[in-house]
Amino acid sequence: MTPLLPGSATLGVLGGGQLGRMFVQAAHSLGYRCVVLDPDKASPAGAVADQHLCADYLDSFGLAQLARDCDAITTEFENVPAIALETLAGMRFVAPSGECVAVCQDRAVEKAHFEKAGVACAPHAVITNEIELAAIDPALLPGILKTSRMGYDGKGQVRVRTPGELTAAWQRLGQVPCVLEQLLPLAAELSVIVVRGADGAIVNFPVQQNLHRDGILAVTEVPAIGVDAALQQQAVASARQVAEAMGYVGVLCIEFFLLQDGRLVVNEMAPRPHNSGHYTLDGCDVSQFEMQVRAMTGLPLVPPRLVQASVMLNLLGDLWFRGGEGPQTPDWAAVLALPGAHLHLYGKAEARPGRKMGHLNLTADTPEAARAVAAQAAAILG
Ligand code: ADP
Numbered sequence: 001m002t003p004l005l006p007g008s009a010t011l012g013v014l015g016g017g018q019l020g021r022m023f024v025q026a027a028h029s030l031g032y033r034c035v036v037l038d039p040d041k042a043s044p045a046g047a048v049a050d051q052h053l054c055a056d057y058l059d060s061f062g063l064a065q066l067a068r069d070c071d072a073i074t075t076e077f078e079n080v081p082a083i084a085l086e087t088l089a090g091m092r093f094v095a096p097s098g099e100c101v102a103v104c105q106d107r108a109v110e111k112a113h114f115e116k117a118g119v120a121c122a123p124h125a126v127i128t129n130e131i132e133l134a135a136i137d138p139a140l141l142p143g144i145l146k147t148s149r150m151g152y153d154g155k156g157q158v159r160v161r162t163p164g165e166l167t168a169a170w171q172r173l174g175q176v177p178c179v180l181e182q183l184l185p186l187a188a189e190l191s192v193i194v195v196r197g198a199d200g201a202i203v204n205f206p207v208q209q210n211l212h213r214d215g216i217l218a219v220t221e222v223p224a225i226g227v228d229a230a231l232q233q234q235a236v237a238s239a240r241q242v243a244e245a246m247g248y249v250g251v252l253c254i255e256f257f258l259l260q261d262g263r264l265v266v267n268e269m270a271p272r273p274h275n276s277g278h279y280t281l282d283g284c285d286v287s288q289f290e291m292q293v294r295a296m297t298g299l300p301l302v303p304p305r306l307v308q309a310s311v312m313l314n315l316l317g318d319l320w321f322r323g324g325e326g327p328q329t330p331d332w333a334a335v336l337a338l339p340g341a342h343l344h345l346y347g348k349a350e351a352r353p354g355r356k357m358g359h360l361n362l363t364a365d366t367p368e369a370a371r372a373v374a375a376q377a378a379a380i381l382g
């Protein structure tokens with residue numbers, strides 16, 4: 001593939017959320033023009049793009065225009081209909097492919113892919129009808145029932161202890177296809193971002209250690225100082241295996257559980273840059289968003305290097321409601337007085353509890369120092 005050189009090409013992205021916004025910012029810094037397709041008039045990425053096509057993901061005119069105006073196309077939204085990517089691929093270079101995105105959109109298909117790739121995942125069973133529900137092995141309980149499709153940030157999940165609770169939960173989820181996973185004793189959660197080019201070159205970012213609150217990512221720390229080096233290598237090797245086994249092209253994030261008995265199992269993956277990779281904007285010499293640009297344009301994929309120890313704090317809309325009354329802007333001036341604090345806000349007009357408004361990266365020479373400044377930031381934010 002002849003690379004689409006910076007300064008002379010236009011890149012398209014399906015989806016206009018914060019991931020698309022940071023993609024556009026990275027592409028702009030390399031001199032590319034950007035077109036965003038998103039149905040929302042007020043999308044964070046549409047606001048910074050050279051052109052915003054305000055259209056549905058299945059609108060054939062919108063897709064044709066995106067293909068006409070762009071030299072290569074990617075996605076920032078995991079639930080974009082795979083058929084939209086396949087349609088575009090008939091007209092332009094698209095990465096990742098609709099086929100790979102489709103694997104990530106369905107937990108049952110995703111788990112089958114992990115098994116095919118030879119990477120262990122949680123013991124689980126697929127439930128699509130009452131016969132499968134009745135046949136569930138009680139050894140999977142207590143477990144977590146997850147909808148196969150459209151779940152994110154802990155949504156579409158119910159914890160169940162007994163067969164009775166399982167039946168009630170499946171009814172509550174609307175009897176849609178689900179995966180029941182055994183509830184595992186977690187020691188830590190990790191993620192690895194790999195980037196693979198159309199020529200098969202593959203590189204990875206360092207292992208990230210993640211803390212979730214209420215199913216939503218709250219904190220990412222890199223390096224993962226508490227995690228044994230051999231386990232980190234195993235996570236990287238497994239992540240590469242998962243990407244290679246599906247011929248993936250682009251940025252792929254794979255989440256892992258580290259169990260209390262020391263075993264590593266894969267949880268899920270996202271076919272795009274990931275919230276747990278936002279620290280790369282300030283902690284690495286190349287960000288996950290620049291790597292997304294490089295992968296889709298055929299530019300060289302250099303192995304990313306961590307240049308500063310980093311802690312990323314997710315900034316949810318809840319922070320705007322700390323005073324108890326109406327929304328109040330957090331004290332950004334105090335936060336930015338901390339050395340190594342890098343604030344990224346996504347330009348969303350309205351703060352709502354649970355809504356991802358931005359993130360704060362804290363960088364320092366040592367992991368301990370990054371943690372200390374993150375603790376100070378957290379204290380200011382309340
Ligand atoms: P989402 O798509 O919402 O991110 P996940 O499957 O990653 O869904 O689940 C969200 C969080 O719930 C995980 O990061 C983890 O903290 C917890 N969790 C999910 N599955 C399990 C499991 N099988 N055992 C223990 N904890 C789990």
Ligand code: MG
Binds near residue numbers: 153255268
């Ligand atoms: Mg997850």
